[in-house]
Amino acid sequence: MFSALIGRELRSHLLTYRFGLSAVLLFTLIVGSALILGFTYDRQLAAYSETKSAREQKLSESTDFQSLRWQGMQQEKAPNALSVFAVGLERELSRSVTISSRQPKLGRSKYSSALYTLFPPPDLLYIVNIVGSLLAVLFAFNAISGDHEDGTLRLVMSNAVPRHMVLLAKWLGGYLALMVPFFAAILLALALTSALTAFQLTGDEWVAFAAMLGVAALYLSVFFTLALAVSVYTRRSSTSLVVNFLIWVLLVLAIPNVAPIVARAAVRIPSPGAIAGERDAIRTAAFSSMRGNWRNLSREERDALRAKADAEVTEKTERLLDDYTRRLDTQVAAGVALARISPSSSFVYATASLAGAGLDDYSGLRKYIDRYRQQYLDAIETIEQARRQQTEGMDREERDEIREAPVDADDLPAFVPQRRPMADVLAANDIDILLLVVLNGVFFLVAYVGFLKFDLVG
Amino acid sequence: MLRALILKEWLTSLLELRFVVCAALCVILGIVSVVVLRADLEARRAEFSQNQSLYKDQAQEYGSFRQLERQGVRVDRPPQSFQVLFYGVEKTLDRTAVVSDDFLPGFEGDLNTNPAVLLFPVADLLFVVAVVLSLLAFFISYDTVAGERESGTLMLLMSYSVPRDLIIAAKWIGGYLSLALPFLISLLVGALIISLSADVPFTTTDWEAFLIAGGVSLLLLAVMFSIGLLVSVRARSSTTSILSLLALWVLLALVVPNLGPYVAELVSPVPDVGQVEREIALRSKQIADTYQADWGSIRARMRGLSREERAAFFTEIRAQREEMQQEINKVTADVVRDFESRLARQTDVARVLTRVSPVASFVYANTDIGATGVRHEERLINHLRTYQREFVRYVSEQTQGQGGFGWDGGGGGGGDEYSIDELPAFAYRNDDLGSRIDARIVDVLLLVLFSVAFFMAAFVSFLRSDIN
Numbered sequence: 006m007f008s009a010l011i012g013r014e015l016r017s018h019l020l021t022y023r024f025g026l027s028a029v030l031l032f033t034l035i036v037g038s039a040l041i042l043g044f045t046y047d048r049q050l051a052a053y054s055e056t057k058s059a060r061e062q063k064l065s066e067s068t069d070f071q072s073l074r075w076q077g078m079q080q081e082k083a084p085n086a087l088s089v090f091a092v093g094l095e096r097e098l099s100r101s102v103t104i105s106s107r108q109p110k111l112g113r114s115k116y117s118s119a120l121y122t123l124f125p126p127p128d129l130l131y132i133v134n135i136v137g138s139l140l141a142v143l144f145a146f147n148a149i150s151g152d153h154e155d156g157t158l159r160l161v162m163s164n165a166v167p168r169h170m171v172l173l174a175k176w177l178g179g180y181l182a183l184m185v186p187f188f189a190a191i192l193l194a195l196a197l198t199s200a201l202t203a204f205q206l207t208g209d210e211w212v213a214f215a216a217m218l219g220v221a222a223l224y225l226s227v228f229f230t231l232a233l234a235v236s237v238y239t240r241r242s243s244t245s246l247v248v249n250f251l252i253w254v255l256l257v258l259a260i261p262n263v264a265p266i267v268a269r270a271a272v273r274i275p276s277p278g279a280i281a282g283e284r285d286a287i288r289t290a291a292f293s294s295m296r297g298n299w300r301n302l303s304r305e306e307r308d309a310l311r312a313k314a315d316a317e318v319t320e321k322t323e324r325l326l327d328d329y330t331r332r333l334d335t336q337v338a339a340g341v342a343l344a345r346i347s348p349s350s351s352f353v354y355a356t357a358s359l360a361g362a363g364l365d366d367y368s369g370l371r372k373y374i375d376r377y378r379q380q381y382l383d384a385i386e387t388i389e390q391a392r393r394q395q396t397e398g399m400d401r402e403e404r405d406e407i408r409e410a411p412v413d414a415d416d417l418p419a420f421v422p423q424r425r426p427m428a429d430v431l432a433a434n435d436i437d438i439l440l441l442v443v444l445n446g447v448f449f450l451v452a453y454v455g456f457l458k459f460d461l462v463g
Numbered sequence: 464m465l466r467a468l469i470l471k472e473w474l475t476s477l478l479e480l481r482f483v484v485c486a487a488l489c490v491i492l493g494i495v496s497v498v499v500l501r502a503d504l505e506a507r508r509a510e511f512s513q514n515q516s517l518y519k520d521q522a523q524e525y526g527s528f529r530q531l532e533r534q535g536v537r538v539d540r541p542p543q544s545f546q547v548l549f550y551g552v553e554k555t556l557d558r559t560a561v562v563s564d565d566f567l568p569g570f571e572g573d574l575n576t577n578p579a580v581l582l583f584p585v586a587d588l589l590f591v592v593a594v595v596l597s598l599l600a601f602f603i604s605y606d607t608v609a610g611e612r613e614s615g616t617l618m619l620l621m622s623y624s625v626p627r628d629l630i631i632a633a634k635w636i637g638g639y640l641s642l643a644l645p646f647l648i649s650l651l652v653g654a655l656i657i658s659l660s661a662d663v664p665f666t667t668t669d670w671e672a673f674l675i676a677g678g679v680s681l682l683l684l685a686v687m688f689s690i691g692l693l694v695s696v697r698a699r700s701s702t703t704s705i706l707s708l709l710a711l712w713v714l715l716a717l718v719v720p721n722l723g724p725y726v727a728e729l730v731s732p733v734p735d736v737g738q739v740e741r742e743i744a745l746r747s748k749q750i751a752d753t754y755q756a757d758w759g760s761i762r763a764r765m766r767g768l769s770r771e772e773r774a775a776f777f778t779e780i781r782a783q784r785e786e787m788q789q790e791i792n793k794v795t796a797d798v799v800r801d802f803e804s805r806l807a808r809q810t811d812v813a814r815v816l817t818r819v820s821p822v823a824s825f826v827y828a829n830t831d832i833g834a835t836g837v838r839h840e841e842r843l844i845n846h847l848r849t850y851q852r853e854f855v856r857y858v859s860e861q862t863q864g865q866g867g868f869g870w871d872g873g874g875g876g877g878g879d880e881y882s883i884d885e886l887p888a889f890a891y892r893n894d895d896l897g898s899r900i901d902a903r904i905v906d907v908l909l910l911v912l913f914s915v916a917f918f919m920a921a922f923v924s925f926l927r928s929d930i931n
Contacts, residue, residue, distance in 0.1 A: 022702070022703055022706060023702075023706050026706050026707070026710050029710075030710050030713060034713075034718060037722075038722070041722065041725050041726060041729065042725065044729050045725055045728060045729070048728070048729075048732065048735075052735035052737060052738065055735070055737070055738065056735070056737040056738075056741075059737075059741050079737070079740075081737075093582065094578050094581060094582065096581070097556070097572065097578055097581065100572060101736075101737060102574075109574070110571065111571060111572040111573060111574060112572075112736060112737070112740075113569060113572075113736045114557075114572065114736070115735060115736055115737075116724070117733060117736060117806055118724050118727070118728075118733075118806060118809055118810050118813065118837075119552050119810070119836075119837040119840040119841075120723060120724040120727075120810055120813050120814075120837060121724050122551075122552045122554050122555050122840075123551060123552065123720075123826060123830065123836070123837070124584075124720050124721040124723070124724070124826075125583070125584045125721060126721065126725070127717075127718055127721040127722050127725070131717075131721070135713075135717055136713050136717065136718075139709070139713070143706070143709065243480075243481070244480060246481075247480055247481040247484050247485070248484070250481075250484075250485070250598075250602070251484050251485075251488055254488055254492075254595060254598075255488075258586065258590075258594060258595060259492055259495075259586055261583045262583045262584055262585055262586035262590065263495065263496070263499055263586045265577070265579040265580040265582075265583065266499050266500065266503050266580060266585060266586075267499055267502075268577075268579070269503060269506070269577060269580065270499065270502035270503045270505075270506050271502075273506055274577075275510070276510050276514060276539070276558060276559065277556075277558070277559065277573035277575045277576050278514060278518075278537055278539055278558060278559025278573070279510075279513070279514050279517055280573075280575055281537070281559065281573060281575075282514075282517060282518055282521045282537050283521075285521065285534060286521045286524055289521075289524055289525060289526075289530075289534070290524065293524075293526055326575070329575060330575065333575060333576075333577060336577050337577050337578075337579055340577070340579045340580075341579065344579075344583075350583075353582055353583065354582075357582060364578065364579060364582075367574070367578050370574065371574040371575070374574065
């Protein structure tokens with residue numbers, strides 16, 4: 006009986022104009038966006054390998070330790086294959102960063118055109134978040150109220166079918182009708198991008214991608230179930246559509262988009278420019294006080310003074326940054342917490358994190374750069390020391406030849422920010438996933454209770 | 464007769480639940496967006512003025528003009544008042560530039576920022592009109608004809624001696640008036656909030672821009688409503704009509720404008736930023752190498768020179784150094800100009816491609832009219848470069864006559880006389896409104912053209928349609 010009900014529900018969807026249109030829309034958007042972003046990924050890969058070989062070429066010419074320290078080296082992380090499906094914060098994360106003894110300096114965005122700032126990227130994340138949720142609402146808004154209006158609900162209920170089974174069949178049938186073209190479009194997009202572009206996923210990335218699809222399915226189910234619940238409580242499908250539309254606009258278009266700005270205005274912190282200025286000021290103050298009596302000091306005294314100033318700068322800078330990042334994290338957390346009123350935000354946070362371009366990856370990169378900078382400076386120090394020891398007692402020409410010989414790129418630490426392990430990502434986003442699961446349950450329960458009390462005659 | 468018909472259409476819309484709900488939503492969203500963005504602007508303005516004095520104090524601490532030239536003075540992106548309505552490129556996190564002897568300054572990013580805002584579009588009035596109100600336009604128009612045809616009222620109406628052109632004109636005017644109402648209310652309340660807030664300094668030009676932007680928004684609504692009416696005339700049922708319109712809405716408001724920059728990147732590629740930097744570094748190195756060959760033996764040549772001869776020697780070397788810098792600046796400017804002209808071409812390609820969507824034209828027009836768009840970004844960077852030249856001129860005026868190469872670790876130069884009270888401030892002024900409108904006139908005209916074309920199409924379709 007149950008399967009007959011699901012079959013009926015599924016057929017009633019498949020034969021509609023709505024289904025055809027949605028399928029065409031999903032295929033066009035998902036495949037089109039994956040291909041376009043796939044080609045963009047190709048270009049990024051090419052630029053990345055060009056930059057890498059240019060860096061190695063520069064290193065192979067000769068070595069000036071002073072400039073390696075002061076001017077430093079530009080590093081950038083490898084392009085993220087999953088950005089083909091969820092760009093997230095990749096535009097920011099993909100910037101190059103100059104690693105030197107001074108504070109790390111971010112390069113210009115690779116997304117040079119200012120138009121990128123005007124519009125959000127049309128990736129799968131965006132399509133599911135906005136178009137997918139809208140389609141979910143459209144598939145369910147008249148599930149009960151529509152059947153009630155045209156009398157089929159009464160006809161179904163005149164058979165010996167328990168109500169919960171009817172509701173479950175409606176849910177399952179409609180949800181399947183939505184998800185089948187969705188997954189088919191994703192499969193096609195995967196196949197085409199793999200065939201036509203350099204897009205390839207590794208083992209861990211496949212798991213992340215599967216998890217992204219799982220979260221998308223959960224998210225779409227939230228809106229489908231919500232629309233079903235609204236459909237139970239509104240007796241006319243036109244009313245159901247209006248109420249659903251209202252909720253959808255609030256949850257998808259209003260709350261997530263307002264929350265970060267509200268948090269920024271509510272929890273105020275100094276601007277990064279002010280902090281960078283303070284860092285410079287700490288350095289300037291320490292070194293200018295050091296230079297007061299510079300000329301009259303011996304070499305050892307100068308070294309000691311320099312070491313003292315360095316220690317002072319490090320300590321003060323660390324204190325400043327610790328305090329600042331704590332306040333920054335509070336601001337970010339406030340925005341995230343506020344936005345989580347809407348399942349759309351939970352979906353975006355979780356998916357961007359799974360794709361390796363979420364808020365945690367952003368702060369993770371910041372920490373990685375700090376660690377890397379230290380490793381880099383240590384490596385240079387070690388190489389220089391080793392060469393100094395090696396050349397002791399040699400004549401000037403020989404000594405210079407060894408000291409200025411090119412540094413082997415392999416002797417410097419590689420700049421490879423790692424993807425966080427899946428367990429960590431899931432643990433960090435458990436609230437978002439849990440919220441989506443809970444909302445599904447709650448909305449289904451609300452729909453169930455309403456349907457049990459549904460008056461078929463009225 | 465027309466008046467009676469318009470009134471009927473208008474009242475029909477106004478009395479419907481969908482209108483009340485959607486209109487209330489638009490008004491609330493519009494107001495909330497202005498209130499929230501006003502708070503954001505207030506915070507930014509406070510931060511801007513605080514930072515201005517902070518940066519000046521920090522520059523004062525350098526203690527010498529040489530140090531100032533090398534380390535530079537920080538400049539923040541001036542907050543744009545119009546961000547309360549159209550956030551546009553103000554969303555960027557690159558807010559601070561360091562103006563130093565570096566020839567091409569730019570606003571720099573920093574990882575110590577809150578990136579959450581980049582994950583979502585900002586809910587400003589631009590978004591409310593482009594996304595929510597255009598959806599409302601479809602919501603109001605989808606059954607204007609299709610619905611009446613289904614319920615039979617259209618046949619009833621046609622049984623009177625009313626010409627069809629009057630009916631369709633009345634439907635357009637009546638429906639459009641109901642659509643414009645919530646928009647005008649949120650615009651008015653927005654204007655009230657802005658004018659009551661001391662922290663949003665709207666000038667007369669800003670108010671003029673506000674009115675024009677309001678007009679452009681009304682044009683977009685006219686286009687979207689005309690499209691809705693056309694689909695409603697041609698659709699067989701109101702369900703088909705609303706579904707087709709929703710699909711169209713997704714494409715026009717959500718997808719086409721967003722795809723623009725990505726497609727343009729593929730159609731009209733620009734070199735990677737790293738590639739441009741490498742090119743500059745390579746060409747600068749070539750120039751520097753030719754000069755450095757001469758400077759190799761400076762220490763040897765200085766030996767045995769008298770004090771006066773040394774001073775003359777320094778002056779000569781300094782002149783050479785400036786010459787080299789100018790040459791480097793010139794090739795840098797060439798490379799950057801080439802990159803920027805290709806980037807501008809790419810932006811134009813993106814604009815042309817996305818102009819099939821009236822929403823894209825609307826966004827381009829209103830962000831530029833409000834000076835929060837791509838044009839503003841370009842002008843801001845140009846201003847920053849001009850300021851850098853002023854800065855360098857100022858520093859060189861202050862350091863003139865002082866010896867050394869400026870390579871001596873920054874200890875010398877200035878000393879007790881170091882004061883930056885007269886350091887020019889970075890003053891950015893928006894373009895005049897006429898030029899902003901001129902720049903976006905194509906988009907405004909396109910909106911006019913679209914609305915006329917779609918209305919005419921709806922009109923002709925209705926004249927030829929079978930009311931049964």
